[in-house]
Amino acid sequence: xxxxxxxxxxxxxxxxxxxxxxxxxxxxxxxxxxxxxxxxxxxxxxxxxxxxxxxxxxxxxxxxxxxxxxxxxxxxxxxxxxxxxxxxxxxxxxxxxxxxxxxxxxxxxxxx
Amino acid sequence: xxxxxxxxxxxxxxxxxxxxxxxxxxxxxxxxxxxxxxxxxxxxxxxxxxxxxxxxxxxxxxxxxxxxxxxxxxxxxxxxxxxxxxxxxxxxxxxxxxxxxxxxxxxxxxxxxxx
Numbered sequence: 227x228x229x230x231x232x233x234x235x236x237x238x239x240x241x242x243x244x245x246x247x248x249x250x251x252x253x254x255x256x257x258x259x260x261x262x263x264x265x266x267x268x269x270x271x272x273x274x275x276x277x278x279x280x281x282x283x284x285x286x287x288x289x290x291x292x293x294x295x296x297x298x299x300x301x302x303x304x305x306x307x308x309x310x311x312x313x314x315x316x317x318x319x320x321x322x323x324x325x326x327x328x329x330x331x332x333x334x335x336x337x338x
Numbered sequence: 339x340x341x342x343x344x345x346x347x348x349x350x351x352x353x354x355x356x357x358x359x360x361x362x363x364x365x366x367x368x369x370x371x372x373x374x375x376x377x378x379x380x381x382x383x384x385x386x387x388x389x390x391x392x393x394x395x396x397x398x399x400x401x402x403x404x405x406x407x408x409x410x411x412x413x414x415x416x417x418x419x420x421x422x423x424x425x426x427x428x429x430x431x432x433x434x435x436x437x438x439x440x441x442x443x444x445x446x447x448x449x450x451x452x453x
Contacts, residue, residue, distance in 0.1 A: 232380075235378075257440075259441060259442075261442075268428060268444040268445065268446055268447050269381065269428070269430075269442075269444045270444070271441040271442065271443065274440075274441060314380060314381065316381075316442075318440070325371065325383055325386055325396065326383075326442065328373075328380050328381040328382075328383075329380060330378065330379060330380035331380045331381075
């Protein structure tokens with residue numbers, strides 16, 4: 227079946243360093259979404275990418291959708307302790323797809 | 339946060355007992371989902387609903403059943419709980435399935451422990 231893989235599984239950085247998580251699908255996606263889950267919390271929607279090659283920014287966060295619509299990345303510039311949490315990508319196979327397929331997530335820890 | 343509540347928030351039960359988790363929404367969204375979250379597995383879809391009395395299976399549906407008799411309520415039942423069903427369960431809702439603006443809004447979660 228369709229799989230969405232995320233790497234790395236864990237990442238520890240010093241505050242101020244950059245961070246990137248990568249998401250790869252075995253099949254072409256119609257769109258991809260990113261969610262953040264703080265420790266002890268629930269996933270919260272961050273952004274959705276729909277177009278091939280799309281790049282979106284939210285303050286220090288930059289999201290990219292690959293040209294082939296099979297991969298995506300989330301880059302955080304100058305991490306802060308508030309960035310701690312698990313970042314999930316989730317892909318939708320097609321416009322009439324039944325449900326999102328979530329990656330296993332990348333857990334980010336930040337030390338000050 | 340979207341109007342989603344889950345009950346109970348925590349439950350400890352014994353193997354073999356039935357358990358029902360409730361998800362309640364006030365957003366009138368059509369789609370509702372049940373996920374389980376386990377270390378190393380991320381979020382896995384159990385069942386979802388695309389309308390009242392309309393449900394379908396997800397990736398890990400064995401041992402679970404669902405019901406949706408009203409738009410606002412989606413119930414997840416473990417007919418006979420097993421230790422492998424110890425997990426954190428999240429309910430989610432979304433206004434649509436495909437296309438843009440189909441983000442999911444998650445409830446606070448239910449931590450279930452089966453002894």
